[in-house]
Amino acid sequence: MALRTDLKQNMISEIKGNKNYISVEIELQYQPDLINLLRKANHYLGQRFYYKSKDHRLEMCGIGYVLEARYSHLEHDKIYEYWQSIKEQLEAKVYHDKKHHLKFFGGFQFSEHALTNEWKDYGMSHFVLPKYLITIEDGRCYLTYTEQSQKFNIEEINDILSKLDESKRTDIIEIPTMISNKDIQSEEWKALVDKVVQFMKDSVALQKVVLSRRRQIVFENEVNIEDALQRSLNINESSYLLLFESGKSQFISQTPEQLCQISNGILYTNAIAGTISRTDDETINEFLKDELLNDSKNQFEHRYVVDSIIHDIQSFTKHLEYDKKPTILTNKHLYHLYTKIQADLLSENVLEIVNQLHPTPALGGFPKAEAMRFIENEEFGTRGLYGAPLGYIDLEDNGEFIVSIRSMLVNENSATLYSGCGIVKDSNAESEFEETDLKFKPMLKALGVM
Template structure:
């Protein structure tokens, strides 16, 4: 589809090339299929991202990376300053009645302990500015095109419009042929659980630690990440859904957990810790929910997370509000204990807040420093983006970051799945292993193998 002649002329007349970058945005009068768009944009594989919020109010994808801020260390302040500098060099124009929706997307790996070979395609700190971006928000849809001023070409908008407007062909998602499915160091992981439980019963220095484990699945053909995203969407989970690509690596997370949201000077976050399996029998589920709400181990674990978050945000917030008792968060396969927390912010640097909050005890442990030390020295493998903060910052320094649990790293024909659970002094290695098995389910279903 071509741009309307009068709109094209208006764009050309208003474009100002006195800054290094130009970003133009138009509103679309329809709701395109973003998974279809990703499937069609094969020339940009390795330079794409996708993000859907838990409440479905925001869905977006980025095609092509105009700029990448990539560091070999955790550089929260440097990433934030990089974005502020880019904004000063950016001429933004909107040809509709709403705000400009450009976003700086990315995240930080779990810790700096090691950057092993499987994560080499991603930086320890890694954010991208998309060349093309489609944003579906609150029932409206926008196309954003951003480029260097000397390369900016209105015709590029028409090219992406042709792809956006092409109809997705009816296709049958075929079952992938799996050739291997193996837990990585499962017996060693159980032994590590037993070890840390013994340490906790000998000393109060470490009161909770989250231990992650992995499962490797190999297929006859390359993993189709668009099919994986579509299966995740079709599951109707009350979860965020995210894809982040770099080089030959593709990271996917379908997580219920938000780290934080910053909006107009307010911080919104939550504590999710304490888990029990959900069944298909609603009367039994009611019993399970009561059991979770009254279980001392889960309540103990949840209270740690709440207290830690409140401690971490007190220095840069005021007017702190939170529920004194947890409620139940319902997902397709699990129930979680949930506490909503909000406060007024004293800082506008969303990445400073991300740094303070990560990792919560739900992904690290308590006390935080001791738990992270144990994880870095004792856990098998590198977490990479598992359990890490991923999300975006917008032009007004608002943003949202998720905690990327229920996740996998895809490389060609191989998918490495990640899950973890909180270990406290009365944990049992077999029970915790079974809990992590449950937490593999979203990615197994996304891959089409269950």
């Protein structure tokens, strides 16, 4: 497929080029396989992202970065101001009957805890503007081409169109050969659980803290990230799926948890906390769901999350609504307690809301400040993008951010997997270790080793 001559002429005649950036968008009459498109665009390795929403309404991939905004500190306001300045410098054209779909994609590290070497490819605050963005939304597909004005070349649209023509679904052919699969500091982690449990029994200063741990898997060859994405897509259709590349690093999250969505001044968020394993027997599953809904530890943990979110957003919102009792969120392997929350916003700055909400007690603890202090002082290693807010802002300052759990950091032939669990004063180290072990499963299956 090539750009129609009449459309090409329209672009040439309509684009003024008097701003620093130009972004044009066309609608495609077919839907390419976006993961296979990433395979075709491997010469952009290190400058790609992928995002699929949990409700399947949105799937997109970005190829090539026109610009990157990265800071060595958590700079929510600076990133937002940077995006506003880019929009002022942008000439945006659409050649269809819908809105322009350009996204500013990225996120923030979990905290300002000093980064360890494995996270060096990512800024503490890190957002990118894609050169090519392919968006499938509500059954329609769009190609967005963005470039600096002096580099803008309509023929580059034909280059990506030729790759889109070739991007039919490809079966996974690689079976990875694993060299090692080991937990990192597992005994030390259990001892840390015992330590925090005793601390909670002795003091009311900390009521819940989420402790994360890691597992490292090394392969004979480089990890095929497209295969990992495809396996994730095949395995679990009820989660978000995200890839964010920078340098030699590739971060994947297959998370059920949304931090927030903002659409036309309305905030949508939810509380997910409290987990139980799911089986293949539906009779047993009904019993497990009932057990989860009536389990005091899980209910206690879930209530913390709901109360914390409401406390964090009250000063930025009006007319707040939420369910008074949790329901069950079903994933392929797990059940979670779930509460929907909605509010009208007083602030237009989506990143201000992201900053307020992160981390929820489901990823940090309660009270928030004390839990974060404990994590930064006591936890082994650096979380980096694990549990961090990742997502996008569009041209209308609408956006969605996920909580990047069920995740891993890939660098060449090594994958570091992350999982965590909420610790309260009646927690048991062995059972919490088993829970985190269960949460490694999505990434183990994505890697093809399970």
